[in-house]
Each structure stands twice: as structure tokens, then as C-alpha cells.
Amino acid sequence: MPRLSIWFIRSALTYLVLGFTLGALLLFNKGFPFYPFLWGLLPSHVEFVLFGWTVQLVMGMAFWILPRFSKSPFRGNEKLAWGTFILINVGIWLHVLGTIGSGSQWLVLTGRVAEALGIVVFAVYLWPRIKGVGAP
Amino acid sequence: MPPLTRWFLKSSLLFFILSVLFGLLLAVQTPLKLPASIVAFSPVYFHLFMVGWVAQLIFGVVFWMFPKYSKEKPRGSELLGWIVFGLLNVGLALRVIAEPAQALNPALVWSWLLAVSAVMQWLAGMIFVANTWGRVKER
Numbered sequence: 001m002p003r004l005s006i007w008f009i010r011s012a013l014t015y016l017v018l019g020f021t022l023g024a025l026l027l028f029n030k031g032f033p034f035y036p037f038l039w040g041l042l043p044s045h046v047e048f049v050l051f052g053w054t055v056q057l058v059m060g061m062a063f064w065i066l067p068r069f070s071k072s073p074f075r076g077n078e079k080l081a082w083g084t085f086i087l088i089n090v091g092i093w094l095h096v097l098g099t100i101g102s103g104s105q106w107l108v109l110t111g112r113v114a115e116a117l118g119i120v121v122f123a124v125y126l127w128p129r130i131k132g133v134g135a136p
Numbered sequence: 137m138p139p140l141t142r143w144f145l146k147s148s149l150l151f152f153i154l155s156v157l158f159g160l161l162l163a164v165q166t167p168l169k170l171p172a173s174i175v176a177f178s179p180v181y182f183h184l185f186m187v188g189w190v191a192q193l194i195f196g197v198v199f200w201m202f203p204k205y206s207k208e209k210p211r212g213s214e215l216l217g218w219i220v221f222g223l224l225n226v227g228l229a230l231r232v233i234a235e236p237a238q239a240l241n242p243a244l245v246w247s248w249l250l251a252v253s254a255v256m257q258w259l260a261g262m263i264f265v266a267n268t269w270g271r272v273k274e275r
Contacts, residue, residue: 001202001203001272001273001274001275002274003274006272006273006274009272010269010272013265013268013269013272016261016264016265017261017262017265020257020258020261020262021258021261023254023257023258024254024255024257024258025254027231027250027251027253027254027257028250028251028254028255030235030238030250031234031238031246031247031248031249031250031251031254032247032251049186050186053191054186054190054191054194057194
């Protein structure tokens with residue numbers, strides 16, 4: 001497993017811990033309401049499990065197992081994929097900070113822009129690696 | 137494909153079918169003039185999808201394909217893997233029963249089932265991470 005996949009997947013597992021913990025607190029709170037403030041963390045729960053866990057795990061797996069090129073650099077321009085890793089993670093936390101408490105629309109928007117950029121960069125990076133067996 | 141992966145994947149397919157059935161029920165609520173309380177099934181619908189289908193499919197494939205933990209224990213602790221499978225599936229099933237029931241007819245028993253479901257699914261996630269972390273490596 002390449003280094004970037006290790007970062008993507010360990011990051012995904014960390015968000016799984018955060019997302020499942022918030023989710024369990026929210027569900028427990030539904031059964032026995034003990035802290036109404038928790039409902040304000042629902043957007044963070046969704047952000048952690050969707051972008052943090054699922055999206056990053058898929059990206060880490062794709063970077064690892066999709067066909068490589070026949071010549072070095074075998075995984076193409078890895079800097080683009082590292083850029084995605086940074087943009088997605090910065091985007092997640094800007095979005096989360098923007099939805100906690102009184103929140104900030106600007107933080108939410110900036111977070112979403114960072115995530116969108118990260119996804120576009122990843123698509124550009126990955127596109128040439130989606131190829132048939134034996135292709136260069 | 138190891139037996140535990142087969143169980144994860146087959147269970148994930150069943151939850152996938154169940155989730156789209158719930159989605160269908162939510163979609164026909166307005167045209168068929170079904171009770172508005174059916175909207176309370178929404179969280180069950182997307183958790184069947186995201187936990188029952190997506191997360192469980194990932195758990196099964198990860199257990200199967202990730203780098204070996206060690207020569208003696210290539211897939212980490214298989215026992216912990218089975219415990220994750222049990223906790224996740226029973227926990228999610230309890231939610232599917234208790235959440236709509238709590239919304240339609242609140243009772244202490246549903247509150248308790250929701251609390252137990254929350255703890256079981258949380259434990260499944262934590263044990264999965266603990267059992268997988270050491271397999272996220274170069275070789």
C-alpha cells in the first residue's frame with residue numbers, strides 16, 4: 001500500500017471513530033434526551049461519515065489499486081493526489097467549524113469550495129489511470 | 137474470499153434491498169396519502185444505506201484485501217471481526233425496529249432499544265478500527 005493511501009485510509013478510520021461516536025451520542029440522545037446541544041452536531045456527524053470516512057477511504061483504495069503506468073512515475077503526478085488529501089481535510093474542518101454553535105456561512109462555503117476543488121483535482125489525477133490492461 | 141467477508145457482503149446486499157424498500161415507502165407517502173408520520177422512517181432509510189450497505193461492504197472488503205497483519209494472524213483477530221459483524225448487524229436491526237416505533241408510539245422499551253443500538257454500533261466501529269489499523273501499512 002503506497003504512503004498516500006496509508007494517509008487517506010488512516011485518516012478515514014479516524015473520521016470513522018469521530019463520526020460513529022457523534023452518531024451514537026445522537027441516537028442515544030434520541031432514546032434518552034440528556035443534552036439538547038447534541039442536535040447541533042448533526043451536520044458534523046454527516047460530514048465526518050460522508051467526506052471523512054467514506055470518500056477518503058474510496059480515494060485511498062483507488063490510489064492504491066487502480067492500474068499503474070508502465071514507466072516512472074508509476075502512479076502519475078502524486079502531488080495532485082496529495083493536494084486532494086489536504087483540500088478534503090481542510091474542507092471538512094472548515095465546514096464543521098462553520099456549523100457549530102452560531103456558525104459561519106462563510107466557513108461552510110469555504111469548506112465546500114475546498115472539498116469541491118479537492119474532488120476536481122482527484123478526478124483530473126485519476127482519469128488517465130482508468131485504462132485497460134497493457135495500456136502504457 | 138474468507139467466510140466473514142461473505143457474511144459481511146451478503147448482509148450488506150440484504151440491507152441495500154431493505155434500504156431501497158424504505159426509500160420507496162417514503163416516496164409513495166404523498167401520492168398514496170399514507171400517514172405523515174412515515175417521514176419518521178427517513179433516518180432508518182439512510183442508515184440502512186450508509187451503515188448496512190456502504191460501511192458493511194467496506195468492512196467486508198477491507199477484512200479480505202488489506203495487507204496482512206502478520207504471518208500468524210494475516211487478517212488480525214478473526215474473532216474481533218466476527219464480533220464487529222454481530223454488533224453492527226444486531227445494533228442496526230434494533231434501530232430499524234425501535235426508531236420508527238419510538239416516533240409512532242413512544243415507550244420506554246423503544247428508548248432502551250435505541251440506547252442499546254447506539255452502544256452496539258459504536259462498539260462495532262471502534263473494534264473495527266482497532267482491528268484494522270495495524271493492517272494499513274506498506275506490506
